[in-house]
Amino acid sequence: MRSAVIFATVLVVGTLAGAAEFTKDGQLVMPAQYREWIYLSTGMGMTYAGGGSTPAHPNFDNVFVNPEGYRGFVSTGKWPDGTMFVLEVRASESEGSINKGGAFQTTRRGIEMETKQNGKWTFYDFGGNNGTGKPFPADSPCNACHSQNGAVDNTFVQFYPTLLPIAKQKGTFKETH
């Protein structure tokens, strides 16, 4: 009984602190409170293939990092073990309510995640699903694009305006293009 209480407490504290939780078969459990993490930036209709134009209703992607990862980055310019990112994709609309120009965000279309554990980054895809995310193999396109083009240790700090000056100041920023 006592150990059950201790176990439950550790679980709750772990979840609040933003520690990764896995199912027995190695899938990452989607952190329910990721929207209480640190917000980094929003991309709008971002494409990478070239020749792309912004569609009439571009998706937005909102990037969040867990508080421990963020604090480690602020003090060292590097991501500590235990860092987790969520990229939340949302549909957009315009001309709703009083809005006449521009675009605003609506329903969630998908979630992608990335964690750093024992010095290794792993990517996960949740699709539109709220539950668990399957890890991609280490040679996935996710790993390839992130490791080649991410300005700091696999991540796209070049697109996160509050982190970019920190990485430059700490000397961890890599010019990728």
Ligand code: HEC
């Ligand atoms: C062709 C390049 C490319 C590929 C392939 C790619 N990404 Fe990304 N990813 C990006 C860019 C660029 C950003 C920055 C988004 C922004 O600024 O809003 C990003 C951001 C992210 C982030 C936020 C943290 C970070 O690293 O900056 C996560 C999580 C993420 N991607 C997951 C994935 C997953 C999972 C896959 C594979 C299914 C994937 N990505 C494939 C280019 C890529």
